[in-house]
Amino acid sequence: MPNLPLYDLPERPRRNRKSPGVRALVRETALSPSDLIYPLFLHGGAGDEPIDSMPGCTRWSLDGLVKEAGEAHALGVPAVVLFPKIDDALKSPRGDEVANPDGLIPQAIRALKQTHPDLIVTTDVALDPYSSDGHDGIVEDGEILNDETIQVLATQACVQADAGADIIAPSDMMDGRIGALRAALDSAGHPGVSLMSYTAKYASAFYGPFRGALDSAPKAGDKKTYQMDPANIREALREASLDEGEGADILMVKPALAYLDIILRLRESTALPIAAYQVSGEYLMIKAASKDGWVDEKNVALEALTGIKRAGADMILTYFAKDAAKWLA
Ligand code: PBG
Numbered sequence: 001m002p003n004l005p006l007y008d009l010p011e012r013p014r015r016n017r018k019s020p021g022v023r024a025l026v027r028e029t030a031l032s033p034s035d036l037i038y039p040l041f042l043h044g045g046a047g048d049e050p051i052d053s054m055p056g057c058t059r060w061s062l063d064g065l066v067k068e069a070g071e072a073h074a075l076g077v078p079a080v081v082l083f084p085k086i087d088d089a090l091k092s093p094r095g096d097e098v099a100n101p102d103g104l105i106p107q108a109i110r111a112l113k114q115t116h117p118d119l120i121v122t123t124d125v126a127l128d129p130y131s132s133d134g135h136d137g138i139v140e141d142g143e144i145l146n147d148e149t150i151q152v153l154a155t156q157a158c159v160q161a162d163a164g165a166d167i168i169a170p171s172d173m174m175d176g177r178i179g180a181l182r183a184a185l186d187s188a189g190h191p192g193v194s195l196m197s198y199t200a201k202y203a204s205a206f207y208g209p210f211r212g213a214l215d216s217a218p219k220a221g222d223k224k225t226y227q228m229d230p231a232n233i234r235e236a237l238r239e240a241s242l243d244e245g246e247g248a249d250i251l252m253v254k255p256a257l258a259y260l261d262i263i264l265r266l267r268e269s270t271a272l273p274i275a276a277y278q279v280s281g282e283y284l285m286i287k288a289a290s291k292d293g294w295v296d297e298k299n300v301a302l303e304a305l306t307g308i309k310r311a312g313a314d315m316i317l318t319y320f321a322k323d324a325a326k327w328l329a
Contacts, residue, residue: 028310029306029309029310031302031305031306031309031324031328032076032328033075033076033077033321033324033325033328033329034076034077034078035309035313035314035315035316036077036078036079036305036315036316036317036318036321036324036325037077037078037079037080037081037120037122037275037315037316037317037318037321038069038072038077038079038080038081038317038318038319038321038322039080039081039082039083039317039318039319039321040060040065040068040069040080040081040082040083041057041058041059041060041083041084041085041213041214042059042060042061042062042064042065042082042083042084042085042104042108043059043060043061043084043085043104044084044085044086044087044104045061046061047061047064048060048061048064051212051213052212053208053209053210053211053212053213053280054209054210054212054213054280054283054284054319055284055287055291056283056287056319057213057319059085059213062107062108062111065082065108065111065112066111066112066115066116068322069112069116069119070115070116070119071322072321072322072325073116073118073119075322075325075326075329076325076329077321077322077325078119078120079119079120079121079122079166079167079315080112080119080120080121080122081122081123081124081169081317082105082108082109082121082122082123082124083124083129083210083213083214084103084104084105084108084129084214085129085213085214085215086104086129086130086214088215090130091130091131091132092130092131092132093131093132093133093138093139094127094131094138094152095127095130095131095138095152095156096130097130098127098130098152098153098155098156098159099152099155099156099159100159101159101162101163103159105123105159105160105163106159106160106162106163107163109121109123109160109163109164109165110163110164113164120166120167121164121165121166121167122165122166122167122168122169122196123160123165123167123168123169124169124170124171125153125156125157125160125168125169125170125171125172125177125181126153126170126171126172127149127152127153127156127172128172128214128216128218129214129216131216132219133218133219133220134211134216134217134218134219135218135221135223136149136171136172136173136174136223136226137149137172137174137226138152139220142220142221144174144225144226146174146175146176147176149172149174149177150174150176150177150180150181151180153170153172153174153177153180153181154177154180154181154183154184155184157170157181157184157185157193158184158185158188158190161185161188161190161193162188162190165193166193166194167193167194167195167196167249167250168181168185168193168194168195168196169195169196169197169198169252170195170197170198171198171201171254172198172226173198173201173223173226173227173228174226176246178195178197178242178243178246178247178248179245179246179247181195182195182246182247194249194250195247195248195249195250196248196249196250196252196275197243197248197250197251197252198252198254198277199236199239199240199243199248199251199252199253199266200228200235200236200239200240200251200252200253200254200259200262200266201227201228201252201254202227202228202229202230202254202255202259203222203223203224203227203228203229203230204227204230204254204255204258204279204281205281206255206258206279206280206281206282207255207279207280207281208280208281209280209281209283209284210279210280213280230258230259233261233262233265236253236262236265236266237265237266237269240266240269240270241269241270244270244272248272249272249273250272250273250274250275250314250315251266251270251272251273251274251275252274252275252276252277252317253266253274253275253276253277253313254276254277254279254317255277255278255279255281255282256276256277256278256279256282256304256308256313256316257278257282257304257307257308259276260307260308260311261311263276263308263311263312263313264311264312266312267311267312267313268312273314273315274312274313274314274315275313275314275315275316275317276308276311276313276315276316276317277316277317277318278304278305278308278316278317278318278319278320280319282304283318283319283320286300286301286304286320298323298327301320301323301324301327302324302327302328305318305320305324
């Protein structure tokens with residue numbers, strides 16, 4: 001070994017990592033419970049049921065829902081988003097149950113707003129939980145009818161707004177639905193109800209466990225004529241500018257972890273807030289890997305959520321919301 005002189009370092013970035021205090025001062029992204037939206041499943045029956053396809057998640061009764069939402073809210077989570085498991089007997093080709101003002105979702109909205117008036121209640125607009133075909137739109141001869149679907153979705157949104165929803169989140173990916181919903185809500189006397197658009201929702205295999213939770217998988221075909229091709233970026237930018245022009249208040253990217261570049265590109269191309277949805281498959285990969293101690297659940301989950309926020313998400317829909325709020329306390 002030759003006796004080399006020590007290299008004279010021009011820069012020492014490690015000085016900014018030398019202690020917890022310095023690291024706290026230079027930290028660029030702070031994840032907080034107030035960034036989180038908690039997706040909750042509910043059913044019309046009595047009792048709370050564990051969900052086989054989503055270990056760690058529950059299909060709540062109305063009472064259980066109100067209690068669980070209240071606990072998350074008390075931990076600093078500002079918002080929930082509701083997904084109903086609809087009885088088979090109430091499903092139909094056109095999803096008519098969405099128009100029922102006393103349906104499961106309107107009942108849940110009223111119960112939540114009555115008990116927790118400051119909790120932000122977000123609702124899903126799409127037909128799949130209500131459709132006997134398991135599609136987000138109306139199916140005729142194997143085709144999804146775009147314009148007929150958005151008429152039904154507009155009714156669904158107005159029923160939810162009438163019941164007291166704060167934010168309406170269409171997850172269906174039909175063309176023109178943001179403009180149609182905005183117009184319908186405004187003319188029904190709900191100019192203050194927000195629209196969180198699933199702007200860049202990809203046709204993803206990460207949704208599998210969610211469809212098990214609601215028994216909402218398509219009976220035939222797939223969702224690729226309405227959800228986006230995972231290979232595309234420019235298409236997301238086009239959807240974003242359409243949604244913005246049609247009056248969306250918040251743009252969403254979904255899934256999150258495999259689409260961080262999309263979150264960043266939307267962040268750079270719009271002044272609107274960006275939401276990201278850490279979906280069922282993303283959640284369960286962490287759950288499954290941590291179950292036998294292969295990874296550490298808390299640290300991996302918080303790292304994934306921090307990465308989603310760092311990419312540019314202002315808010316994150318995550319099944320970890322309540323746990324994360326506890327971990328961050
Ligand atoms: C359907 C809907 C889906 C999710 C939210 N709304 C599934 C799908 O598009 O088939 C997925 C959420 C998740 O996987 O956590 N409108």
